[in-house]
Amino acid sequence: VSPSLLLAKSQGHLFSNQANETDLVTGFVLLGFPSLSWPFHLLLCSLLSTCYAFTLLGNLCIVWAILWDSRLTRLPMYILLGNFSGLEMCYVTTTVPRMLSDLVSLQPSIISFQGCFLQFYFFFSMGTTESFLLAAMALDRYLAISHPLRYPILMSPRFCVNLAASCWVSGFLWFLVPIVLISQLRFCGSNLLDHFICDPGPLLSASCSPAPRTELAFYCLSSVAIFGPFLFIVGSYTAVLRAVMRLSSTVTRKKAFSTCTSHLAVVSLFYGSIMVTYVTPKASGGSNKVVTLFYSVVTPMLNPLIYSLRNREMKDALRRTILGGN
Numbered sequence: 001v002s003p004s005l006l007l008a009k010s011q012g013h014l015f016s017n018q019a020n021e022t023d024l025v026t027g028f029v030l031l032g033f034p035s036l037s038w039p040f041h042l043l044l045c046s047l048l049s050t051c052y053a054f055t056l057l058g059n060l061c062i063v064w065a066i067l068w069d070s071r072l073t074r075l076p077m078y079i080l081l082g083n084f085s086g087l088e089m090c091y092v093t094t095t096v097p098r099m100l101s102d103l104v105s106l107q108p109s110i111i112s113f114q115g116c117f118l119q120f121y122f123f124f125s126m127g128t129t130e131s132f133l134l135a136a137m138a139l140d141r142y143l144a145i146s147h148p149l150r151y152p153i154l155m156s157p158r159f160c161v162n163l164a165a166s167c168w169v170s171g172f173l174w175f176l177v178p179i180v181l182i183s184q185l186r187f188c189g190s191n192l193l194d195h196f197i198c199d200p201g202p203l204l205s206a207s208c209s210p211a212p213r214t215e216l217a218f219y220c221l222s223s224v225a226i227f228g229p230f231l232f233i234v235g236s237y238t239a240v241l242r243a244v245m246r247l248s249s250t251v252t253r254k255k256a257f258s259t260c261t262s263h264l265a266v267v268s269l270f271y272g273s274i275m276v277t278y279v280t281p282k283a284s285g286g287s288n289k290v291v292t293l294f295y296s297v298v299t300p301m302l303n304p305l306i307y308s309l310r311n312r313e314m315k316d317a318l319r320r321t322i323l324g325g326n
Helices: 003-022 038-068 076-093 096-104 113-146 157-174 176-183 200-206 212-245 250-278 285-310 312-323
Strands: 027-030 109-112
Touching: 027 113, 038 076, 038 096, 038 285, 038 312, 076 096, 076 113, 076 157, 076 285, 076 312, 096 109, 109 113, 113 157, 113 176, 113 200, 113 212, 113 250, 157 176, 176 200, 176 212, 200 212, 212 250, 250 285, 285 312
Parallel strands: none
Antiparallel strands: 027 109
16 A cells, blocks of 8 residues: 555544544545556656646637637637637646646645535536537537528527527536535545545545435436537537538538538547546546546647647638738
8 A cells, every 4th residue: 555545544534533523524635546656646747737738728829819810700610619728728727737736745635625616616517518518519510511591690609609608607507506415415434535636426425424316416417418418419410411411512521521520529539538437427436537537638638639630720820820920
């Protein structure tokens, strides 16, 4: 057993004694990766630091290029993409800086009760907002390809801004009630959370008062937030595929498909990883951590690369922004 794990267990027992005496939990111990040796901690920290830097830089470039290029700020597709990139920067910042601090520290990571649930709230709210924004981007592609003549009216810049705003508001309201219910549970025992973030699975396991209704409500809302937008995206692209197949020109077909490939790649990365974690609540701790690392760190880093490499207008805008040309 690693020294950090032994120290974490002693801290957990300390919290347990406090909880038994006062029934008030003041903090949790995040175990993180207790089986990794110190050199592997440093290696993981350097990899995550690189991913975090590239995520911030890539998404910031996309947001700046859209704001700087007046031709893009009037297009609904790029209004949604700008919101999406801004969200990604906030999304990784809710977890990665603390994760990096914990990896380089020899002490167990202790997070306060309030800090734990604040991280829980913002991480899941932004993840839900991302799911809704991906659905809104699928709607934009459906209207652009299936109804090209009515597209400027149906997806006007004003409607697009309102659509993006509704995604943000809905995302931050979606898990509010379940998170409040989980925070009101009675926590006791060692208060060790076998994760590197405040995740619902370890939190529910740490509770000494069984709450099947709260657990069911959380995973039902998670499933709806994941599968609802996902099924909408599948339906949208099914209609897009039918519309594209009716086109007579092969060149036009390729151009229509090219406008969708970036979004489809991001959708596949996001939903493919997140479904494994929150639709199967009994996933093992090790696999849960790996999948969480992928969709919370790796996927946000890949998104700007996908959009900048697959989208000609975005590449041109980035080139004009960096080089200062027209």
